Amino acid sequence: MSIIEIKKLKKSYGKKLALDIPSLNVEHGASIGIFGANGSGKSTLIKCITGLLPYEGQIFIDGNDIRKQPSILADVGILIEEPALYKDMTGRKNIMYFCSDTTAIHEYAELLGITDILDKKVKSYSLGMRQKLAILLACVKGKKLILLDEPFNGLDIISVEKAIELLNLCRQRGASILLTSHQLEISQKAIDMYYLLKNTQIYDCTAPKPFGGLKYLVEFFDIDSVKSAYSLLSENDIICSLSDYALKIQSDGQSVSDIAQILKDFNVKKIEDISYSVKEAYLQMEIKE
Amino acid sequence: MKREFKKFFTRKYILTILPILIIIIILGWNETFFGGNKSDSSVYSDFINGIKPYDTREELEELYDSVFFTTEYPGMEITYNQKKNNFIKSVYGLCLEKNLPYDSVTEMGNFKYTQFHFFSYFCIYMCNFILLSAIIIGSFYQTSDFLNKTAKLVYTSGEKRTKIVARKYCVSLFSLAVIVALIDAIFAFAGLKLSFTGAKYCVIFADGTLYYMNYLSFVTLNIFSHLLMLITVYTFVYYFAALIKNGIIASCAFLSITTILLFLGTSAQESAQAIFTAMFTEGLAAAITFRPISTLKYIALYTPFVLSAAIMATVTNLRLKHSDYSR
Incomplete structure (x- = not known):
């Protein structure tokens, strides 16, 4: 009940x-x-x-x-x-x-x-x-x-x-x-x-997410890695956005390990799952509508 | 109920109500025992002076037969002399019926013509007090939850809305009833000391009917008539305010109506105030003294008021379930 x-x-x-x-x-x-x-x-x-x-x-x-x-x-x-x-x-x-x-x-x-x-x-x-x-x-x-x-x-x-x-x-x-x-x-x-x-x-808005999918925040040790990683991800049709020493990735089903595998040659500091940000979800929903 | 009583009877309430009560009693005392007597007795002393002394029952019977009685009907206008004759004949009739001593009537030793010394001024005074207090407390006690925004908590406490409204109604009405009964008791005691020493009967003359009763009945009548008036007015005002959920509108509406009705004289130079007082008090007097026809007449007069209050309470209770209580 x-x-x-x-x-x-x-x-x-x-x-x-x-x-x-x-x-x-x-x-x-x-x-x-x-x-x-x-x-x-x-x-x-x-x-x-x-x-x-x-x-x-x-x-x-x-x-x-x-x-x-x-x-x-x-x-x-x-x-x-x-x-x-x-x-x-x-x-x-x-x-x-x-x-x-x-x-x-x-x-x-x-x-x-x-x-x-x-x-x-x-x-x-x-x-x-x-x-x-x-x-x-x-x-x-x-x-x-x-x-x-x-x-x-x-x-x-x-x-x-x-x-x-x-x-x-x-x-x-x-x-x-x-x-x-x-x-x-x-x-x-x-x-x-x-x-x-x-x-x-x-x-x-809880999983499974109707909008937005999984999202990660990838931080790098240097700015050059950010730019290169952005290019690589874009080539792989992964939507991402630049943010100083970090990239925001909107995943199409890829897990953390998948992302880590793609970015293995870059100077990655950490990959954080930000999928469960209510704010993100809310903003995504608003944008989508 | 216990929690509601605790909430109502706070120290602040008692400290506020006490001085108000004292002022009411002082003002009422002055009006009843000093202000009222002069003008009132000057009008009606002529009635009492018209009663002639007698020594024997035969003389009393002669006097009784010599006065012509004009039967009154509701709405019928009679002359001053006709009214006076009706009163005198009624007193002779009472003396005959009760076989009262034939040497004491000249000074009205057996009676106190209460309506014009103590009764009427006190009743009108209480009528004003009851109406004003019922309108103000009835309008605001329950609806203050909407003004303070506490309604959202009160009406989600788990009790039925009708029960919450009824509980608040009972507590506030009880508090007013206690005050009214207290004032009545104080004045009754004062009246016993000042106005009724040696009197055997308290007499009320209304609409051609002479009501008589002992002082205890008279006091009881006073209290019950005031409580009936309070319950009727309070129920109507309280449930109307609960229906519209706005104490300010309810109080303004009822105070306006009351002002027009009670303080502006009618064309017959008889204010609605007196009619209102008489309606409740004399109706009960008739009921207490078992005058069947009069009882019916007066009950018919105040039945619409009592009924309208009951209807208002029922309609409000039916509406409560579907009302918006989110304010």
Whole structure:
């Protein structure tokens, strides 16, 4: 049974179709990222999954239709768009108001580094603190599933790292994660499956890749080798681009060893597989369209 | 429910509500026991002065027969003298029915003509308080989640939307009901001390009908009528605000209607405020004193209000499931 199962989902705002997803399954324990341009429907998708927005089709969380059995949402942590919390309540009281089981609150708060502000009123928090508290709330509540919409907004690099660490800990404890973000490179550390939302459709960007294929970054010790290798690869109909002491290769099925074999006579420093760059995939998709 | 109560009854709420309560009581006290008595009693003291003394039951029967009673119908306009005669005849009738002592009626020792000393001003005052507080709290308590953007968290907590809305409704209504009952109790105690020493019956004269009851019934009537008014108005406002998910529009709409209805006099020089108060209170008075015809009449008057509140709650509950709660 999937943690999220979407069937024939359609969501329109007036006459404008915002989402048209025939099918989507997210397995238990998976961590998926959904990317897309502004207004592509990322937040709309999360709002549909949580039942906040009315929609056509069916959405199941852990086998439960959320419209008929909303009680499943009691184990779903949610952060949508901005950290909206009760400002006159302390951070701890906010969490206790929304979660029935708050046993993990201390451990998670410590991991995020916000233990000392938990008993202060939310109105005294900065944006970053509110964001961290909202992530904490989502993680404490989301025992089965954590839905995060732009979770790293307003966070400094260290806080992002801590948040990712917390998300990974939640995954180890059985929670599945679905997040949307514009910060592709950062989010990559917390997810292992990527989806792209574009023109109301959703595309699976995880292997097998529908676009781009395998990609390598080959670095050389000298600039002459770069130029020569570029010529050789072009002669072998391998698409590549120059970049200082490196070459970006778009492979047509060749493995690392195949590339290494072709370039054996050159002064190669290292060959790095960059196929799984979400950013690359996203940009490729955008260019392709 | 427990969590909702904890959230509602915060220290800030109590510290805010306490001074407001004290101001309400001080203002209401002044209006009820000082401001209201003068003008009101000057209008209706003529009614009471029209009651002639008697020594025997025969004399009382003669007096009763000598006064002509004009039957009133809803919407019917009667003259001042007709109204006065109706009151006097009703009092004689009550004296006969209760076989009251024949030497004490001149000073109205057995009665307190409550409607014009304590009752009406307090009721109108409470009517204003109930309407304003119900409109403001009813409009904003649930919809503040949309203003604060917390609705996204509240309505994904795993409970049904109707249950969440109903829980918030119960908690906020209960808090208002406690305040209303508290004010009623304070004024009832004050009324007992100041206005009702020695009185056997509390009398309410409305639309040609004389209602009488003891003080405890009178206090109960007050509290119940106020609570009924609160529940009706609050339910309508709360569920309307929940339906449109906008407290600002709801409060503006209801405050405008209330201002027009309550503070601008009608052509009959009787403000809707008085009608509204009478509708609830006298309707209940009729019900308590078991006047079948009157009861039907007054219940018919306030039934549309109660029904409309129930319909609003039902329609909102039906719409909740299909509403957009993503704001």
